[in-house]
Amino acid sequence: MPYVFGPVPSRRLGLSLGVDLIPPKTCTFDCLYCQVGKTTTKSLMPEAHVPVAAVTEEVRRKLLKRRPDVITLAGSGEPTLHSGFGRVIGAVKDMTDIPVALLTNGSLFWKDEVRERALGADIIMPTLTSARETTFQTIHRPHPELRLDRIVSGLKRLREEYTGRIFLEAVFLAGINDTDEEVSALRDLIVGIAPDKIQINTVVRPPADAKARSLDRKRLEEIKVALGEKAEIVAEVLPKGQAGKAGRAAEDVLEMLTRRPLRQRDVEKALDLGAEAAADLLKGLLIKGYVRQQNHGGEIYYLPPGRNEREAKNPSP
Numbered sequence: 001m002p003y004v005f006g007p008v009p010s011r012r013l014g015l016s017l018g019v020d021l022i023p024p025k026t027c028t029f030d031c032l033y034c035q036v037g038k039t040t041t042k043s044l045m046p047e048a049h050v051p052v053a054a055v056t057e058e059v060r061r062k063l064l065k066r067r068p069d070v071i072t073l074a075g076s077g078e079p080t081l082h083s084g085f086g087r088v089i090g091a092v093k094d095m096t097d098i099p100v101a102l103l104t105n106g107s108l109f110w111k112d113e114v115r116e117r118a119l120g121a122d123i124i125m126p127t128l129t130s131a132r133e134t135t136f137q138t139i140h141r142p143h144p145e146l147r148l149d150r151i152v153s154g155l156k157r158l159r160e161e162y163t164g165r166i167f168l169e170a171v172f173l174a175g176i177n178d179t180d181e182e183v184s185a186l187r188d189l190i191v192g193i194a195p196d197k198i199q200i201n202t203v204v205r206p207p208a209d210a211k212a213r214s215l216d217r218k219r220l221e222e223i224k225v226a227l228g229e230k231a232e233i234v235a236e237v238l239p240k241g242q243a244g245k246a247g248r249a250a251e252d253v254l255e256m257l258t259r260r261p262l263r264q265r266d267v268e269k270a271l272d273l274g275a276e277a278a279a280d281l282l283k284g285l286l287i288k289g290y291v292r293q294q295n296h297g298g299e300i301y302y303l304p305p306g307r308n309e310r311e312a313k314n315p316s317p
Helices: 052-065 085-095 112-118 133-140 148-161 180-193 217-227 245-257 264-271 275-287
Strands: 004-010 014-020 070-074 100-103 123-125 165-171 197-201 231-233 292-296 299-303
Touching: 004 052, 004 245, 004 275, 014 052, 014 275, 052 085, 070 085, 085 100, 085 112, 112 148, 133 148, 148 180, 165 180, 180 217, 197 217, 217 231, 245 264, 245 275, 245 299, 264 275, 264 299, 275 299
Parallel strands: 014 070, 070 100, 100 123, 123 165, 165 197, 197 231
Antiparallel strands: 004 014, 292 299
């Protein structure tokens, strides 16, 4: 699979060209709500997981074919665990004026070198779900050396040093961090971080753990009011009507999946796409949780995330 995927529609950023720097599923957390699945390698040590030169060359080739709204370092794990993510940002900034976003869980900004690597991004999008250690541990199941106060300290230091935009994501789970007391404490903590936006989210696709349950719209609206004027609700199904061919292609794939499972070559034929374009479109939808994979007869089929697996036992050719 490629290092670069999409562009795919993003509720938070528009059409996003994703850059995947981390093997699945390598992360500092093992979040209840993660749509990529359970963490298999939990680490705090950045490494050169994939070659920077190959990644940046792939970005360059993609940009010759299409122009996304944003280029996002995201994907199968925590991107700041790549020791060269700052060089990737710099190389991309040298080749285009398209904004670069860093989609991160925000857990490593207490490390001086990680903050320094992030400074070239136009937008940094960290996550903060609670002001309470016990709730933080319940939701994120972090690396044993990670504590909430260390993470918050890193986010505050990032705000002092970083001149770009910070969009702080707050993910709320029913029965865990959605009480008035939790929301009030989180609001007070966020004040010290001073993000440009507070983006409210909840579970909208199948999570890693069934204990992660979504909030209804009414409660999300109440939380938005409590968090103040910088808050916005971003929890939503795949946006419709995104501008451009890439957005329409993603919508077309999801529409076809409501009728039957698809192989990559089915997508290529139906949408008149090359193998490379179909592969990175499907990878983007897979990482974002819009589709899932199933092996049948030695072939990989793509299905909607909520579909019962036994429906795919006899997929159409």
